[in-house]
Amino acid sequence: MPDRSASPPTRRVIDIVSLLAASTQPISVAGIAERLDIARATATAVLTELDSAGWVGREPNRGYTIGPALAGLHGPSLPHGLGDTLAALAARTGCGATFSRIEPDRLTVLDVRHGTDRVVPGIPVGHRIPLRFPAGASVMPWRSASEQNTWTATAAGADRRTAGSLLGLVRERGVAVFRPRVDDAGMVDLLADLLGAVGTELLQPHLRTRALRQLATLTSRPFSRDELDSDDALPLSYLAAPVFDATGTAAFEVQLGPLRTEAPKAERDEYISATLDAARELSAALAAGRSGMVG
Structure with a gap:
């Protein structure tokens, strides 16, 4: 189905942050792309920006979790x-x-x-x-x-x-x-x-x-x-x-x-x-x- 969001790029950010916030384990880029039905390149681009801002963190196994900045805002x-x-x-x-x-x-x-x-x-x-x-x-x-x-x-x-x-x-x-x-x-x-x-x-x-x-x-x-x-x-x-x-x-x-x-x-x-x-x-x-x- 077509994305009916008023701002699809913003929706991608919200979906990725929400997915990681609800997970108790790190999720790989491939896993995020699969669960949200988005292109892997799109997931990678969003995660790169979120990581730069401290909103997500990257584990040694290359999985992603909620980062210190976002956790600190709501912790x-x-x-x-x-x-x-x-x-x-x-x-x-x-x-x-x-x-x-x-x-x-x-x-x-x-x-x-x-x-x-x-x-x-x-x-x-x-x-x-x-x-x-x-x-x-x-x-x-x-x-x-x-x-x-x-x-x-x-x-x-x-x-x-x-x-x-x-x-x-x-x-x-x-x-x-x-x-x-x-x-x-x-x-x-x-x-x-x-x-x-x-x-x-x-x-x-x-x-x-x-x-x-x-x-x-x-x-x-x-x-x-x-x-x-x-x-x-x-x-x-x-x-x-x-x-x-x-x-x-x-x-x-x-x-x-x-x-x-x-x-x-x-x-x-x-x-x-x-x-x-x-x-x-x-x-x-x-x-x-x-x-x-x-x-």
Whole structure:
């Protein structure tokens, strides 16, 4: 029978995700194509995109299962009211906020709320990035020594020395704070404005990835202890605080993105306070066993 869906390509995605979600075992490309009565080439093309987004995972035997990004969006390990907490954080600060799962080898974005003061398109929900310095800095002080050593080893040059001191500072303050390098502040402002004007959804995937990677690179210099305590107005990129699950593991992080070329100390302190409050609220929800769907 002809496909009467208003959008056959979208229907294929829905059918494949639904099939994998209902299966307790990995399914091969041939098996998916056979069960859904679609061409193997079509199934392969859809699975390739889903795998890139983290919505499906590929097992060693070449079978596919639901991936970490999609499982994280609907899994029982997420705190109830997550969306409400992020929305409140964004409203309180006017900045975009994200919630991510931190695994030993990757960071996966699970929820995003845009700010009101300056809408800067960021990494989309389901996006995965390798866990390399400084990504994941907010949780690393509470991870095992082997994970810390692996993470520190990803830092290059002078950043290798910074990584060690950053772990101590984050454990002491409970938050990781980042800024652009002095020479990059103007470029950060320009790139953020361009992304906000164009919209990352209008960019081709490879251009979006390059733009977001460049923005992340330009904004990832950790604040030092002296800078955190300074009364001077300083550039401010992002803040991140750990969220602890029911076992006490720092499994997630809340990230806030002011992307300010100049932030007075009072504003920086408020951003830090707001981020920590949101992280504590989510940790408390997980500790109480109140988990469920993203709110």
